[in-house]
Amino acid sequence: MNLAFRDIRHKLGRFVLTCLGLSLLLGVVVTMAGIYRGQTADALALVRSIGADIWVVQADSHGPFAESSRIPGDTREMIARIGGVLEAGSITLQTVQIGRDGRRLRLQVVGFEPGRPGGPVNMVEGRPITRSHYEMIADRQTGLSLGDKVDFGRRAYTVVGLTQGSVTLSGDSVVYMTLKDAQDLQFDLTPPETRREFARGSQRTNTDIVNAVVARISPNIPAEAIAADVRRWKHLSVLSAGQQEAILVTTVIERARRQLGLFMGVLTVVSAVIIALIVYTMTMEKLREIATLKLIGAPDRTIIGLIVQQALLMGVVGFITGSTLVALARDRFPRRVVMDPGDLVILFGVVVVVCLLASALGVRVAVRVDPARALVG
């Protein structure tokens, strides 16, 4: 005869309600952890979707994501000639807002040279860009589908491929187009005065500017050797893929990350306090029954079992329900929520430990209960 279970069944509605409340609370903690992970994943998504071994950027710049970086368009040819570089490609980055179905869509436009590094490595549908103009690859998060036409500046672009998971660190969706298109687009979107200057005949000397050159290198040559070679050109610096990721995680989203981490910590403490309160209250409400159990001769083990089992059951049910709710609602969040199994295991461990500690508190009270208390009115 399991007393913990019988008692719960007796007050089922209340137990369900308590578990539901707790599951919402733990759901928020799980979500926070997911947002924390999601932010890191988002910060790295674009870098990883380009899949370069080294990033050549403007001298002394941590670009092109963390800082601005502008280098001449012919840099790519110089880089490609360095020993150990297998292939290199130029890329441009710009943020564009377009109107679509009555709402504004904020996009990160990546210009790249088809057939060279810089294009997306995470395509899930469609084909790569084959024509040199007016084709684009979009991320699924934009809501665009294959064959859709999108107006950029004065041109309509056709979506020929879709990627999954290409976002910027602020959560904007990424689209890819040819370098040439991207540069024209940049020009189209420059202020009217500048365009008027060009129209008067001044040379468009500065249009062949790119933001970075990305390269794949031979696995036998250390990135550092190539970097040393590149740095001889005084106007360039080199970042390895690892450095690029480190910059994004440690500098760009550092504050946001710390803020989220802090918030998550506070929430975990709040949940712990609430669980402890619930378990303690559950015990206090049962003092009369506990006294009765003692009176009829039940050993402490029976009473401790009653408290600990109920606390654990509540914690486990709350945690599982909470995590399930988050898993179901995950895609409805405006930003990415990554449920890391390791995080879930740790959180589960925390919940179990908190439940055990809280029941220890209740048990302390329970074993001291005077059996005579059962006799009072």
Next chain:
Amino acid sequence: MPDAVPTDALVSLRGVSKHFGEGEARVDALRDVTLEINAGEVVGLLGPSGSGKSTLLNAIGCIVEPNEGWIALDGEVVFDNRWQRNDLRRLRLEKIGFIFQSHNLLPFLNCVDNVALVLHLAGRPKGEAQHRAIELLDYLQVGHRRQAMPAQLSGGEAQRVAIARALANRPRIILADEPTAALDSERAGIVMDLLRKLAREQEAAIIAVTHDEKIIGRLDRICRLRDGRLVSTTENRAGPRSETTT
């Protein structure tokens, strides 16, 4: 460990005193109470409110620890001048059945399980515990309510379930604090007759606190308390009453 018990009585108290609080707030609930109760006896504790009846009952039931004196139950010394056994809960489980005015049934177990629980705690296998619980409820004429939860029972039904629970492990000592207060006089009589029958059949001692003059005729002996002292013991067994005053 104190010496062997020099008495045949089932319940034996010598010079038991108990006070609550200290100094100004001190209340002497029991003063130097000496009492022996034999197997098969039904003893009533009477006295004005606050005279120490419940305290005496609780001292016998090992719920209240005396300050002084000596108590032995069924051949085992449980208290000897500040020394107290440490397996009182086992003792309560095996030797003592409690019946209280507030029935103290566990609200989350149905009637059978309330009774079966004490059998279960005493180590009886599940099936046997259930079987005996049902048997006891039938015997007390509440068998038809066996699946009901305590909250759904009338006062008298709950009282009888509580009695069934008190009897489940065939305790040799049954302690009842105002067992009939919740019952009408007819039911009160039935309960008392039942307890008498049990005392005879199971060689048990029954000690009942009561205010209820209607059931006094069904007691073998009446112990009167005043201000914590046992002031008189009246034999009620056969023929004319013999009164001894201490």
